Amino acid sequence: MLKLTNVSKSFGGLKAISDLTFEVRPNQFFGIIGANGAGKTTLLNLITGYTPPSEGRIEFEGMPIHGLPPYRVAHCGIGRTFQITQPFAEMSVLDNVMTGALFSRNGARRSLRQARAMCDEPLRLVGLADQAHQLAGVLTLGARKKLELARVLVTEPRLLLLDEVMGGLTPHEIDDLVETLRRVHAAGTTIVMIEHVLHAIMNLSDHVFVLNFGRELYRGTPDDVVNHPEVIAAYLGKPLTEQ
Numbered sequence: 182m183l184k185l186t187n188v189s190k191s192f193g194g195l196k197a198i199s200d201l202t203f204e205v206r207p208n209q210f211f212g213i214i215g216a217n218g219a220g221k222t223t224l225l226n227l228i229t230g231y232t233p234p235s236e237g238r239i240e241f242e243g244m245p246i247h248g249l250p251p252y253r254v255a256h257c258g259i260g261r262t263f264q265i266t267q268p269f270a271e272m273s274v275l276d277n278v279m280t281g282a283l284f285s286r287n288g289a290r291r292s293l294r295q296a297r298a299m300c301d302e303p304l305r306l307v308g309l310a311d312q313a314h315q316l317a318g319v320l321t322l323g324a325r326k327k328l329e330l331a332r333v334l335v336t337e338p339r340l341l342l343l344d345e346v347m348g349g350l351t352p353h354e355i356d357d358l359v360e361t362l363r364r365v366h367a368a369g370t371t372i373v374m375i376e377h378v379l380h381a382i383m384n385l386s387d388h389v390f391v392l393n394f395g396r397e398l399y400r401g402t403p404d405d406v407v408n409h410p411e412v413i414a415a416y417l418g419k420p421l422t423e424q
């Protein structure tokens with residue numbers, strides 16, 4: 182579904198992404214882990230057109246997408262969340278989600294009424310239905326993360342890319358979100374999830390890719406990854422069972 186071939190990205194002298202090649206298959210739940218600064222967000226920015234690759238090819242459903250602007254990538258059916266959320270602070274939670282519904286997949290234009298009708302389900306799924314009429318600017322960090330997820334779910338992406346969407350949530354909220362993402366995935370959405378909340382990524386992913394200084398360190402099933410000595414040395418610090 183998504184294929185990267187020899188993708189690299191340099192910022193001046195810094196090689197943030199080095200020669201990455203991997204594929205995400207339809208219906209996969211693909212986890213990406215790596216230390217701060219490993220290049221995870223840069224990787225999402227490359228896929229979604231926020232920054233062009235210095236080298237390499239990126240294909241979605243067989244079509245090259247590298248070089249396309251972000252809105253064109255979104256219209257292909259790729260949705261993403263941002264690690265640093267930037268909701269429209271002066272607008273309500275509902276209106277923020279409606280912005281996603283108005284300009285979503287295939288660039289289809291919708292009426293306000295149609296867009297409004299699409300918002301209930303994502304707001305309910307993420308647990309923000311009760312706060313739909315609050316101003317986005319007063320939300321807690323955790324609620325902003327939920328809004329970020331609702332805003333992208335309303336675009337009905339076929340491929341959903343999540344950048345640390347669990348940051349700032351309480352343990353209880355994380356458990357809820359794990360179940361929500363399980364349902365979104367079961368409903369047919371392919372998911373790529375960057376996350377530092379390890380138990381969430383290990384519970385949800387069928388495949389985990391480990392980035393280290395912009396390079397592939399290891400990939401495999403969650404069990405393989407957490408037991409791999411290099412992953413333990415570079416990222417986990419100590420085996421997961423002892424944490």
Ligand SMILES: Nc1ncnc2c1ncn2[C@@H]1O[C@H](COP(=O)(O)OP(=O)(O)OP(=O)(O)O)[C@@H](O)[C@H]1O
Nearest residue numbers: 192195197215216217218219220221222223224264
């Ligand atoms: N626009 C940019 N210009 C210059 N350097 C950048 C830019 N974006 C990212 N970098 C650098 O690229 C490297 C990878 O950053 P990136 O944000 O992708 O890491 P990350 O894995 O998402 O980290 P975190 O877990 O902290 O979110 C870092 O050294 C960062 O400083």
Ligand SMILES: [Mg+2]
Nearest residue numbers: 221222223264
């Ligand atoms: Mg990041």
